[in-house]
Amino acid sequence: MSKTYGVGIMGAGVISTSYLRLAPLFKGLEVRAVADIMPQAAKARAEEFNVAAQTPDELLANSELDIIVNLTIPEVHYQVSKDILTAGKHAYSEKPLVLSVEEGLDLKKEAEARNLQVGCAPDTFLGGAHQQARNIIDSGQIGKITSGTCHVMSPGMESWHPNPDFFFRAGGGPVLDLGPYYLANLINLVGPISRVTAFASAPQKERTIGSGPRTGEKVPVSTPTTIHAVLEFANGALITLGTSWDVKSHSHPNMELYGSEGSIFVPDPNFFGGDIEVANAAGERSKVEAWDHPLGVANQERPGRPSVANYRTAGFADMVQAIETGRKARCSLDTTLHGVDAMTSILKSAEIGQSVKLQTTCERPLPLSPEDARALLR
Numbered sequence: 001m002s003k004t005y006g007v008g009i010m011g012a013g014v015i016s017t018s019y020l021r022l023a024p025l026f027k028g029l030e031v032r033a034v035a036d037i038m039p040q041a042a043k044a045r046a047e048e049f050n051v052a053a054q055t056p057d058e059l060l061a062n063s064e065l066d067i068i069v070n071l072t073i074p075e076v077h078y079q080v081s082k083d084i085l086t087a088g089k090h091a092y093s094e095k096p097l098v099l100s101v102e103e104g105l106d107l108k109k110e111a112e113a114r115n116l117q118v119g120c121a122p123d124t125f126l127g128g129a130h131q132q133a134r135n136i137i138d139s140g141q142i143g144k145i146t147s148g149t150c151h152v153m154s155p156g157m158e159s160w161h162p163n164p165d166f167f168f169r170a171g172g173g174p175v176l177d178l179g180p181y182y183l184a185n186l187i188n189l190v191g192p193i194s195r196v197t198a199f200a201s202a203p204q205k206e207r208t209i210g211s212g213p214r215t216g217e218k219v220p221v222s223t224p225t226t227i228h229a230v231l232e233f234a235n236g237a238l239i240t241l242g243t244s245w246d247v248k249s250h251s252h253p254n255m256e257l258y259g260s261e262g263s264i265f266v267p268d269p270n271f272f273g274g275d276i277e278v279a280n281a282a283g284e285r286s287k288v289e290a291w292d293h294p295l296g297v298a299n300q301e302r303p304g305r306p307s308v309a310n311y312r313t314a315g316f317a318d319m320v321q322a323i324e325t326g327r328k329a330r331c332s333l334d335t336t337l338h339g340v341d342a343m344t345s346i347l348k349s350a351e352i353g354q355s356v357k358l359q360t361t362c363e364r365p366l367p368l369s370p371e372d373a374r375a376l377l378r
Helices: 014-025 039-049 056-061 072-086 100-114 128-138 173-178 178-188 316-326 333-352 371-375
Strands: 003-010 030-034 052-054 067-070 090-093 119-120 145-153 193-201 206-209 219-220 226-233 238-244 255-259 262-266 277-279 285-287 301-302 305-308
Touching: 003 014, 003 056, 014 030, 014 039, 014 193, 014 316, 030 039, 030 056, 030 316, 039 052, 052 056, 067 072, 067 316, 072 090, 072 100, 090 262, 090 316, 100 119, 100 333, 119 316, 119 333, 128 178, 128 262, 128 371, 173 178, 173 226, 173 238, 173 333, 178 193, 178 255, 178 333, 226 277, 226 333, 316 371
Parallel strands: 003 030, 003 067, 030 052, 067 090, 090 119, 145 238
Antiparallel strands: 145 255, 193 226, 206 219, 226 238, 255 262, 262 277, 277 285, 301 305
């Protein structure tokens, strides 16, 4: 890569530590500053990672920055990303990119007018396990994908997150918070979605914070917390997506895809690695030997649990390479906006009691082979 791109971080919350810790793994980028509307938060994070602490306005005006990563709360993702583009810098956002298709199309118009790129997490579908699953599907081993099931269900995050309020109001909920991981991987594995239908509920009207200085405080719930949907894909596949923060325990697998010649069992799309299993046409099931993909190697310890592969910022690094080479990023605005369209259409379908056709479409992202992944790493 011919240059090193200066990076700023907008938002010094919990997720910022992942970007600051993992960005040095990748070529062509250097985090130089972090900003937050709370100066002390920016100062603490900057001291922790030896970068500059700035105000949001200072970050936008910083001439040493080419790209700003938007790690603010979902309700302001659109406006912050637009401010980044207006400042003449490329934007990369945490999910969700925006909260409406209209906002996403406006960002696209702004980016194209300024010859800038917009990218967005999640990038976990670039992980070794999910790219190997993509390779298996693309090889035709299990035939054409015709149906499948996905489940992401838990009691919710108020037990461990010290400030969980935004999870339970508009812009939050399990579809917009966790759905992006599943939808991004489904688009990667199967392709674009054409239509959705869904039902939703909010069984609990408030949640009790279980950790931090606000322990015991009640948080009101103003968005659905259980949403079940059926997705119709452009290729004809019908896939069920179950999302909930009202489930104490379950035994559903994360993702199963059923093809005309067999099935594939995909690990949690919230992580980069994990085990893949396949079943042949006779129904015989076997574990797949993991291929040598650098973004599938466990690199993060978890107390009392197995270590996991965590390469968040891989999609950001891929966008940097895409800017440098002139190709389309794998975590592109078009792909991410199609995911937003799917999620908002799911919520709309549940609200109006009818199926909803998506307004957008996209191409499947380019696969990321082991060689492609190594080209991103230092």
